[in-house]
Amino acid sequence: MGVLPVPAEVRAILLDIEGTTTPIAFVQETLFPYIKDNVKEYLRAHWEEEECQRDVGLLRKQAQEDSSLDGAVPIPLESGSGEEELERIIQAIVDNVHWQMSLDRKTTALKQLQGHMWRAAYATGHVKGEIFEDVVPAIRKWREAGMKVYIYSSGSVEAQKLLFGYSTEGDILELFDGHFDTKIGPKVESESYRRIAASIGCATNNILFLTDVPREANAAEEADTHVAVVIRPGNAGLTDDEKSYYSLISSFTELFLPSST
Ligand SMILES: CSCCC(=O)C(=O)COP(=O)(O)O
Numbered sequence: 523m524g525v526l527p528v529p530a531e532v533r534a535i536l537l538d539i540e541g542t543t544t545p546i547a548f549v550q551e552t553l554f555p556y557i558k559d560n561v562k563e564y565l566r567a568h569w570e571e572e573e574c575q576r577d578v579g580l581l582r583k584q585a586q587e588d589s590s591l592d593g594a595v596p597i598p599l600e601s602g603s604g605e606e607e608l609e610r611i612i613q614a615i616v617d618n619v620h621w622q623m624s625l626d627r628k629t630t631a632l633k634q635l636q637g638h639m640w641r642a643a644y645a646t647g648h649v650k651g652e653i654f655e656d657v658v659p660a661i662r663k664w665r666e667a668g669m670k671v672y673i674y675s676s677g678s679v680e681a682q683k684l685l686f687g688y689s690t691e692g693d694i695l696e697l698f699d700g701h702f703d704t705k706i707g708p709k710v711e712s713e714s715y716r717r718i719a720a721s722i723g724c725a726t727n728n729i730l731f732l733t734d735v736p737r738e739a740n741a742a743e744e745a746d747t748h749v750a751v752v753i754r755p756g757n758a759g760l761t762d763d764e765k766s767y768y769s770l771i772s773s774f775t776e777l778f779l780p781s782s783t
């Protein structure tokens with residue numbers, strides 16, 4: 523087991539979810555198939571609700587922005603009323619969601635809908651958020667040492683709260699001081715890390731960001747945020763250059779805080 527000293531100026535640890543706190547397999551083999559299998563029924567059942575209409579509005583706007591992309595699926599406006607017309611629009615949304623998911627897109631529109639759909643899956647006990655076993659004990663230790671702990675995931679804040687609220691370790695939401703999603707900006711843009719620092723009320727170099735994705739680490743580092751790349755079973759491999767450039771950890775227990783004993 524390695525040891526990674528945390529720089530003394532770090533006051534907050536910012537955590538990615540998929541591939542960092544949580545196995546990629548849980549997201550790809552449980553959460554995402556649930557969306558693909560249930561999106562049509564969900565839209566039919568919730569169509570009249572305000573929240574669902576907001577999600578549809580965001581997806582339609584995103585589809586317009588995506589119209590020049592290869593294979594993009596448009597979402598037409600309803601022209602008229604009736605069951606058949608509604609089915610035509612719902613089918614277009616289903617196709618659009620499937621297309622976005624086939625590319626693992628991280629659009630706020632897709633992530634908002636997913637978060638709302640997972641609500642029922644977690645609340646009925648159909649799904650429990652999976653967390654690597656080192657995560658909870660390590661976060662407790664960091665917090666005892668005075669560290670603030672935040673989540674930054676492409677999954678919506680609502681989806682994050684479901685995952686940690688209904689997790690294999692129980693409701694562990696109390697471990698987090700706050701949550702960020704793509705509403706603050708994409709994880710591959712350095713400006714997002716500046717906005718997060720401003721929102722927390724610290725400098726970017728007071729934050730240590732843990733992620734499995736080198737492009738995200740690179741964006742954070744450009745903003746002068748400390749980073750470490752997390753290696754977990756099932757994560758994408760790193761190039762030799764990435765392995766030698768980034769600080770790497772394979773468990774949260776490898777982080778050594780200056781004040782820890
Ligand atoms: C928050 S639960 C679902 C995870 C998800 O939808 C996703 O896109 C994961 O992205 P991350 O930024 O956590 O790697």
Ligand SMILES: [Mg+2]
Nearest residue numbers: 538540541734
């Ligand atoms: Mg990730």
